[in-house]
Structure formats: structure tokens, C-alpha cells
Amino acid sequence: MEPQTLSLTNMRSSNTYSSKLHRDHTRTSNPPKFCIQLSKRTPKSISDGLQKDQRKDLSRILRTDAAVKGIVRKANSRKYQQLWPKAVLEALDEAIRENQWEMPLRQAEQASLLFEIMLSEGLRPTVDVYTALVSAYGQSGFFDDAMSTLDDMKSISDCKPDVYTYSILISCCTKFHRFDVIGHIIAEMSYLGIECSTVTYNTIIDGYGKAGMFELMENTLTDMIESGGCLPDVFTLNSIVGAYGKFGQIEKMEKWYDEFQLMGIQPDTKTFNILIKSYGKAGMYEKLRSVMDYMEKRFLSPTIVTFNTVIEVFGKAGNIEKMDEYFKKVKHRGIKPNSITYCSLVSAYSKAGHMKKVDSILRQVENSDVVLDTPFFNCIISAYGQAGDVKKMGELFLEMKERKCKADHITFATMIQAYNAQGMTEAAANLENKMIATKERSGGGGGGWWRFLAYWLGHKVNWMLAGCIVLKGQLSPMDGQLQFPKLVES
Incomplete structure (x- = not known):
């Protein structure tokens, strides 16, 4: 079916293009004049046009910025009501x-x-x-x-x-x-x-599943089916399979996966990600690989979420070689790693004592346009803190501020622990005071x-x-x- 759809799309675009050419040709009574007009379009004029567009964009940005600042100024004043x-x-x-x-x-x-x-x-x-x-x-x-x-x-x-x-x-x-x-x-x-909608039933099923209340979860699914108006969908499948997988009940997970297949509900990429994570947590690496192979056969390309799951699984298991293998696959496929990818790598390398590889990851991140977040900085600050490199830890804390990532209680607790471990009690006390001050300032914002x-x-x-x-x-x-x-x- 897919090739046929693609073919129809190509034909449609091809017809549109040819009809446009025909209309343009019939409207043009003097083709040579048209050619002369085209020749007047010099690189300089193109450059001027681009510069005008850039100036226009800059002007719009400046106007918007000024307007937003004016709004905040007026909002803080009692004079303005509109x-x-x-x-x-x-x-x-x-x-x-x-x-x-x-x-x-x-x-x-x-x-x-x-x-x-x-x-x-x-x-x-x-x-x-x-x-x-x-x-x-x-x-x-x-x-x-x-x-x-x-x-x-x-x-x-x-x-x-x-x-x-x-x-x-x-x-x-x-x-x-x-x-x-x-x-x-x-x-x-x-x-x-x-009457309950499909969303209502799915919400209840998901809630019971995450809490490990399996009997109530299955009873709600029965009510959903018996209602007649609300049929289970892929969200229902993911909630139930994910619930059993989360609690390590692999047999139940597989049973319900098969049940939903019989209902005619097809899994999506998220379903396979759930299976991969569940098998990984259970240490069933052969089944994990079989799911990856099955995705390939069904032309379901693994996403960065899929690879992040696999990298995290092997990283937590201490299998650095396998983790590196899948990270290379991410690069070879042209998939862009994100902060979660790098966080899993740093955590695994840190636990294995491979600080040179942590340095390598940090260089990769600095030379990329990946958007870093607070959890990533917490992870890498913890890595250097545990290694006793408090100087690098402090540098990363400053970089965190430069990148506008807000330090949270985990950031401060990690650094305080590292300073105390090195006997730097004064630095730990100063940081603790800073944490309290930050918390007080953030209390009444907005x-x-x-x-x-x-x-x-x-x-x-x-x-x-x-x-x-x-x-x-x-x-x-x-x-x-x-x-x-x-x-x-x-």
C-alpha cells in the first residue's frame, strides 16, 4: 500500500508542475522579453533582496521585543488598564x-x-x-x-x-x-x-496500571469492552502492556500483547519501546534484540526514544561494549542524540570509572547544537563530583547558568556531597546557603x-x-x- 500512495503523490505533484508551465507559457505573449527581464536579475539584486528580508526580520524582532517589555512595564503599573x-x-x-x-x-x-x-x-x-x-x-x-x-x-x-x-x-x-x-x-x-469516553477508560486503566492495581485495571478494560460504545485502542494496549512490564510480569505482558493482537489492535513504535524496556529490565537481552529485529522487518524505524531505551538498559547492566555499539548505530543512521542519550552514556561511563569517555562526551556535547537540560547537568556534575574533580564540577555549574538551566535540589545536594567528601566544608556550607536563598527567591515569582x-x-x-x-x-x-x-x- 505504501508504494502506491507514494506513486499517487508523485503523479499529483507532476501534474501540478506541468499545468503551471502550460499556463505560464500561454500567458506570455512575448517570450524574448521575458528572458530579458530574467537576465536583469543580477546577484547584486538578489543579495539586496536577502539583506532587505534580514533587515525586515530584525526590525520585526526588535519591535516585538520592545512591545513585550512595554507590556510587562504596563502590567506592573497601576496607571494602565488596557x-x-x-x-x-x-x-x-x-x-x-x-x-x-x-x-x-x-x-x-x-x-x-x-x-x-x-x-x-x-x-x-x-x-x-x-x-x-x-x-x-x-x-x-x-x-x-x-x-x-x-x-x-x-x-x-x-x-x-x-x-x-x-x-x-x-x-x-x-x-x-x-x-x-x-x-x-x-x-x-x-x-x-x-457515559464514559475512550479517553476516560484509558485514563483509569493507565492510572490503575501504574499503581500496580492489576485486577481493577483488567476490570475496567472489561467494562470498556462491555460498554459497546468504547473500544480499546493502541493507548489501552500500551497502558496494559506497560503496566505489567514495569512490574516485571513478563508473561502477563506477553499474554496481553497477544490478546490485543487478536482484537485487531496493531502496536505502534511506543509499544515496541515498552517491550524493549521491559525485556531490558528483566535481563532478557535476546528478546530485546528480537523486538529490534522485528521492528526492522516491519519497516518501523527505531526512534531516538528506542535507542535511548536500549542504551540505558545496557548502561545500567554495565555492558559498556553493547551500549557503545548501539550509540554508534544512532550516529550511522543519522539520528540526532539528545540530552537523555548523553545522560545515559555519562552515567554508565561514570559507574564504570571511564572518566576519559565522560570527557569525550562533554566535548561532543559542546561541539553540537543539542539542547541540554538540568538532568544532564546533574548527571555530569555527579560524575565529576564522584571522581573528586571539584574544579570541573564548579566549571559545569557555571556553564549550567550560562545555558539558562536552573539548578534544582539534586544539583545542590550532589555538589554539597562532593565538597564534603573532599573535606571542603566551607564551600559546602556556602552552597547550602545559596540553595536556601534560591528557594526563597523562587517562592513568589511570576x-x-x-x-x-x-x-x-x-x-x-x-x-x-x-x-x-x-x-x-x-x-x-x-x-x-x-x-x-x-x-x-x-
Whole structure:
């Protein structure tokens, strides 16, 4: 089937090209004149055009930057009550693209504040607004507030909770292991005549599976099948197979994999990644390799996630030779390693005492455009700290700041332990004081962001946007079940 689709695509593009040529030819009454006009297009004019485009881009960037700074300045002032909508959305869109979620992410109190401002402006909340608020409370673990908001929804005629509201609430319950509440929620849905969706069932199955509650997980799958309207899909397969694999129940994992095959549910790359990780944890390396071979035969190319899993498995097992072999395959296939890849390599080399190879990885990273994160720096700082190279550890800590990676409690704890091990108690004490100061500073951040959001969102934007910012677009543990909305048109 694949070659046929590709062939049709090629034919379609070929026809489009030929028809364009024909139309252009018929419109051109004087071909020589057309050629003369083309010859006037000198390299200099092309260069000028590129320079103009670059100047235009630079001008746009500078205007946007100035506008965003102006927005923040106005938001911190009591004088201004109106904000420019385009600049606000551009600022939000840029923060989302750069993964800068720290300030606006899952702050239930700020979400509640936005909701109160909305009410004070005389705006009527919708089901989406209430659902976003329920989710904000639930994702922060404030279940009493979430339930209270749910009760408020029931008392408003045009804001009754729907399956989406309940699915989000169930997702929050599974996250915080409040499995005692799930039964009551399902009973309430049944009483209100709200049927569970596939996402609802998948959320419950995934939650029970991750908690090792296999009987309840299988019972929920039975309910899902017997409902008639919701059939298991690949997300269901991945949740159940992943649950048994996580807890080392390989036979059960294989049994359910076969069961889903009989149901006609085909595995995806994530399924095979789960199998590879499970076999690796169980030390069943032959089966791991057989899964890799099977993927190749089915033309399912292993992704960087697949290779990261294999590299991590062999690294933790201390099989450096096999780990290096698969890392070479990553390079030969033209797959770009990421920070997780390098983190696994550094961890394995460090445990094996191969510090020269850690140095080599560090050079590779410095000469690449890979985006490094806090876990990577924690890993490599730990490697040099355990090796007693506190000078290199300090250099990496400074580089971490330069790359705008925030140090967390693991970073500080690792460095303090390394300093104490070397008898550098004063340096350890100074770092501990710095850690406390950093924690205190980060406690009240994000005020400016939320004030300008609160001012402007109250007038212009669908309030579901605020909920999405709080939630980071999360509905359920399964990938691909909820897409984050695009805030600004490109």
C-alpha cells in the first residue's frame, strides 16, 4: 500500500508542475522579453533582496521585543488598564515555544484569581472555564476545591459538567493516587447520564496500571469492552502492556500483547519501546534484540526514544561494549542524540570509572547544537563530583547558568556531597546557603506575568486559554489525546 500512495503523490505533484508551465507559457505573449527581464536579475539584486528580508526580520524582532517589555512595564503599573492583545499573545507563544512553563504552570491560586477577575468584570463563565478551573485545582492536589467547583457547575443550568470535565478530574485522581474517589465519580457520571469516553477508560486503566492495581485495571478494560460504545485502542494496549512490564510480569505482558493482537489492535513504535524496556529490565537481552529485529522487518524505524531505551538498559547492566555499539548505530543512521542519550552514556561511563569517555562526551556535547537540560547537568556534575574533580564540577555549574538551566535540589545536594567528601566544608556550607536563598527567591515569582494576563484576559481572550496555560494542555497520561492550542498564527 505504501508504494502506491507514494506513486499517487508523485503523479499529483507532476501534474501540478506541468499545468503551471502550460499556463505560464500561454500567458506570455512575448517570450524574448521575458528572458530579458530574467537576465536583469543580477546577484547584486538578489543579495539586496536577502539583506532587505534580514533587515525586515530584525526590525520585526526588535519591535516585538520592545512591545513585550512595554507590556510587562504596563502590567506592573497601576496607571494602565488596557494591554495590546497581539503582544500579549506573542509573549505567551514565545514562552510556550521555549518551554518556559515555570511561572504560569499549574498555579491553582493564580487560576482562581483569574476566575474571580472574570466574575468581577461581569463575564459569564462557560463549561470550558469551569473545567479549566477544576483541572487547575486537581493538578495541584486541591481536591476539595475541585469538588466544590464541580458542585458549582451543577447548580448552573448552562454549565453542567460533561465527560471532558469528569475525565480531567479522574486524571487528577490517578496522578495523586486518589483511587478511592474514582468510584464515586463514575457513579455520579452514571447518575447524570454521562457515559464514559475512550479517553476516560484509558485514563483509569493507565492510572490503575501504574499503581500496580492489576485486577481493577483488567476490570475496567472489561467494562470498556462491555460498554459497546468504547473500544480499546493502541493507548489501552500500551497502558496494559506497560503496566505489567514495569512490574516485571513478563508473561502477563506477553499474554496481553497477544490478546490485543487478536482484537485487531496493531502496536505502534511506543509499544515496541515498552517491550524493549521491559525485556531490558528483566535481563532478557535476546528478546530485546528480537523486538529490534522485528521492528526492522516491519519497516518501523527505531526512534531516538528506542535507542535511548536500549542504551540505558545496557548502561545500567554495565555492558559498556553493547551500549557503545548501539550509540554508534544512532550516529550511522543519522539520528540526532539528545540530552537523555548523553545522560545515559555519562552515567554508565561514570559507574564504570571511564572518566576519559565522560570527557569525550562533554566535548561532543559542546561541539553540537543539542539542547541540554538540568538532568544532564546533574548527571555530569555527579560524575565529576564522584571522581573528586571539584574544579570541573564548579566549571559545569557555571556553564549550567550560562545555558539558562536552573539548578534544582539534586544539583545542590550532589555538589554539597562532593565538597564534603573532599573535606571542603566551607564551600559546602556556602552552597547550602545559596540553595536556601534560591528557594526563597523562587517562592513568589511570576507576579508580573500573571498581573498582565489577569488584566488582559478578563477583556479579550477565551478563558479556556488560562486553563490551558495552567494545565500545559494535559488531559490524560497517554500521548496524543489532547493537543495544546496554538496561541498565535505564524
